[in-house]
Amino acid sequence: MxxxxxxxxxxxxxxxxxxxxxxxxxxxxxxxxxxxxxxxxxxxxxxxxxxxxxxxxxxxxxxxxxxxxxxxxxxxxxxxxxxxxxxxxxxxxxxxxxxxxxxxxxxxxxxxxxxxxxxxxxxxxxxxxxxxxHPSDIFTSLQKIGMPYVLNFILTMTLQLLPILQNEFAVVLNAQKSRAMKGSGFGAILPSMVPVFVGAIERVQQLSISLESRAFGSSGHKTSYRRVRMxxxxxxxxxxxxxxxxxxxxxxxxxxxxxxxxxxxxxxxxxxxxxxxxxxxxxxxxxxxxxxxxxx
Amino acid sequence: MSESKPIIEFKDVTFWYGQNETEPALKNINLTIHEGDYVALLGLNGAGKTTLQLCINGVVPNNILGNFEGQVIVDGKDTLETPVREMAKIVGMVFDNPEFQLSQMSVGEEIALGMESLGYSYEEMVETIDEVLDIVGLQGLTERSPFGLSGGQQQRLSIASALAMRPKILVMDEPTSNVDPIGKEEIFQVAYELNRKRNMTVIMAEHEVEVMAQYANLVVVMHEGEIVLQGTPEEVFSNVDLLKSLGLRMPQVAAFGNELEKLGIMTLNGHYPVKLSQAVETYGRLFEKKAG
Known part of the structure; x- marks a missing residue:
């Protein structure tokens, strides 16, 4: 891929x-x-x-x-x-x-x-x-002019998730190949989708518990670690x-x-x-x- | 350490994950943990260790819904009445898969995430990031991507992220299960130092009994949602038959003593050494006697 x-x-x-x-x-x-x-x-x-x-x-x-x-x-x-x-x-x-x-x-x-x-x-x-x-700088700047914090997080997270899913896809494809399933072409992509997405859902569940445990989603004033000079x-x-x-x-x-x-x-x-x-x-x-x- | 004040109290806690579950994930849990304790949670997969740990910061039952009975008091706060994000300032959580806990573009941002939510000032964040990176031994990696780190480093970053909110309690759920041997050692070391040098209460679910016997002052053994044994490592690991029936392993030095006893070479009356230093002392005396 x-x-x-x-x-x-x-x-x-x-x-x-x-x-x-x-x-x-x-x-x-x-x-x-x-x-x-x-x-x-x-x-x-x-x-x-x-x-x-x-x-x-x-x-x-x-x-x-x-x-x-x-x-x-x-x-x-x-x-x-x-x-x-x-x-x-x-x-x-x-x-x-x-x-x-x-x-x-x-x-x-x-x-x-x-x-x-x-x-x-x-x-x-x-x-x-x-x-x-830097993507973080773009999002932080946008947040400064009113983009919601959560949207900032979603965008950052999505950018992070893409290469991870790509890797996971490669792992699943290799696993399919090692079990003598078709390992290349469109025929192999479809059956690999299911394990990759199930894995992604599990990952997101874990992440949400982990984030909540780190005070993510607190109400009140939020600050930003990344400082963008203007x-x-x-x-x-x-x-x-x-x-x-x-x-x-x-x-x-x-x-x-x-x-x-x-x-x-x-x-x-x-x-x-x-x-x-x-x-x-x-x-x-x-x-x-x-x-x-x-x-x- | 039992003179210090209780920091976590489970009172008759029973929890079912779903409305229709017949078997509860936790059954009548009564457990008191004191400030500065290092607690080892032992038990097979599915024994309820994770659920018990999630009760400490209130993810169970506030985020993961189910039938909850009883009460959990952490640092004077009832978890049922305190939002999880409030508990984050008291309880730091580290989960088994380091990759699943990370989401940001750089190590600094990852650690800052919780502090941003709590409205820390920039200067405070920079100071805290340096401090926690120093504690976990990841100095100078602030700008690196979390996903480019090794498993052990990622897990130490998860610890650092939890420490950033200055919790009194660190809860770790099999923190070394996805980490190579060197990474494991690093994580145990960090947890040990936090406990001894900073008097942080550590609750760790772990399968490495040798390490737990070495560091923990309270061992809690769980089976099918119940606490079946709790006490000092020496007390818990004297219950050879019970542990065996639960499918749990003893520290090898204790198992060695048990074997010697069975062979009639030595009588220990259940007082098996659990740490290497104790073993050297106990078995050293035996060898001296034999030689003498």
């Missing part, structure tokens, strides 16, 4: 971005999310994406980011394929070229490219935040993030010329090439992923 899990976690480091408080990073990642959903303009989306990548490089988390992008890219290629033949646009659609029963539409290519860029702009900024902040620059960054997001969103809503869906015309050869590339890219990914799963 190891190969199937996407490695998204903090990459330790001492870059300038690592040293920023998680809240401004969260504010900017959220801002980019809002802007990305507000517009389809490829120039704005790709600018956000490129700036995100530059910051990823500044933070020196490029390798970890690349691993995620390698999985994300082929999956998001399906958007181009789907959008090109059935655009998420009000009709009428402008056909570019027809291949057999399929027609590729101008709006579809435009929308597919926008969605791909949108996903990459959002995830790049989200990855930047996740890969440069400097003047962090607050400035948050303010800038909010202003930038609001300004961009306002501009996108007001300036109708940012809608390039009709002005950006694609050559039929480009359209066919893009769709074929997206289809092949996605299929190749599925084949490789399936092989990995079956071998694991």
């Amino acid at each position: 190891q190969g199937v899990v996407i490695p998204i976690s903090m990459v330790p480091g001492d870059s300038i971005i690592h040293r920023i408080n998680p809240l401004p990073k969260l504010a900017w990642a959220f801002g980019v999310l809002v802007i990305s959903f507000a517009t389809r303009n490829p120039l704005i989306l790709s600018t956000l994406f490129v700036v995100g990548v530059i910051l990823i490089l500044v933070a020196q988390v490029g390798n970890a980011y690349l691993k995620v992008a390698m999985i994300l890219f082929p999956i998001s290629l399906t958007l181009i394929v789907l959008q090109s033949i059935a655009p998420a646009f009000p009709k009428p659609w402008t056909p570019i070229v027809s291949v057999g029963p399929f027609t590729i539409f101008q709006e579809g290519i435009y929308s597919g490219i926008s969605m791909l860029l949108r996903i990459f702009a959002m995830t790049t900024w989200a990855m930047l935040m996740i890969m440069t902040s 400097t003047f620059w962090d607050i400035l960054l948050i303010v800038l993030g909010i202003v930038f997001t609001a300004g961009m969103t306002y501009w996108i809503i007001v300036d109708k010329s940012l809608d390039w869906s009709e002005t950006m015309v694609f050559h039929p050869a480009f359209a066919i090439g893009l769709v074929v590339f997206a289809t092949l890219g996605f299929l190749a990914f599925v084949v490789i992923a399936l092989r990995n799963v079956l071998q694991a």
Whole structure:
């Protein structure tokens, strides 16, 4: 199972971005999310994406980011394929070229490219935040601005439980193999689920007794051991993030010329090439992923 | 130690786990533990050791519901009327599986968890974390992930987390059952020092009779929910036949004395040595006599 899990976690480091408080990073990642959903303009989306990548490089988390992008890219290629033949646009659609029963539409290519860029702009900024902040710091910061303590605990616990369950899964699979049961492929995964989940329930019961024995869930004032520093620059960054997001969103809503869906015309050869590339890219990914799963 | 004041009192405690259970998990338990006692709880799996221990901080019957009769008074508080999280300041609990008790991202946060809930200040937490890590011998590991530690270290971290709330009583349920031999030794050592140097009351369920005979001043033997024997290690381990019938082992030095007695080599009248030091003395005298 190891190969199937996407490695998204903090990459330790001492870059300038690592040293920023998680809240401004969260504010900017959220801002980019809002802007990305507000517009389809490829120039704005790709600018956000490129700036995100530059910051990823500044933070020196490029390798970890690349691993995620390698999985994300082929999956998001399906958007181009789907959008090109059935655009998420009000009709009428402008056909570019027809291949057999399929027609590729101008709006579809435009929308597919926008969605791909949108996903990459959002995830790049989200990855930047996740890969440069300690999870505990993120949760503690969120708790400071009003997230309930219990939710903080649930999130922390979930992050801890995932690798443990993964290990337990491996143990159960090995146990199945040693009893001459099928030890690989989808056929082996299903029967292994039951012991893993039963084990998880037992673990959670034990943990809840243990937590209760340590005064967890007391009413009254709670304090936090983890201290996250908030400097003047962090607050400035948050303010800038909010202003930038609001300004961009306002501009996108007001300036109708940012809608390039009709002005950006694609050559039929480009359209066919893009769709074929997206289809092949996605299929190749599925084949490789399936092989990995079956071998694991 | 019997001069010191009672800190835990079980009064006619009977407990059934479910409404429909016919056999109670605890039957008419009467037990008095004094401040500074080191209590060894012996018994086979299913004898009721865990249930008895869970009564001490009130998890039974406040969190684990069932039919509860009788009364448990811990440090002057009735467990039926005191929430478990209040009891946490008096009773520290350590369970058998170290991994199942840990949940945080770093050793420091793990220890701080209880203190956060009780609203300790940051400075207090840092000070306490250093202090308890020092007690259990895990200095300098504050930033490490609990899940990257060895079993013995994890269990000592569980002890540290319990100690952070400065309890008077430390209850340990088979704390060494998932730990390698070196880890076991470390845990016994920590418990021993807490008991001797800090006068902490320790209640430990354990299968290692030699270790228990060495450290405990009160041995309680349970069988099918009942206390069948209690007394000093010397008193309890003189009941050879009863222990055997319960499927329990004696410390090897005591078993050795019992065998010698059966062979007619020595008459001990049930006063078997239970600790190594006692054995050296008792059997040393025998060898001297034979040689002389």
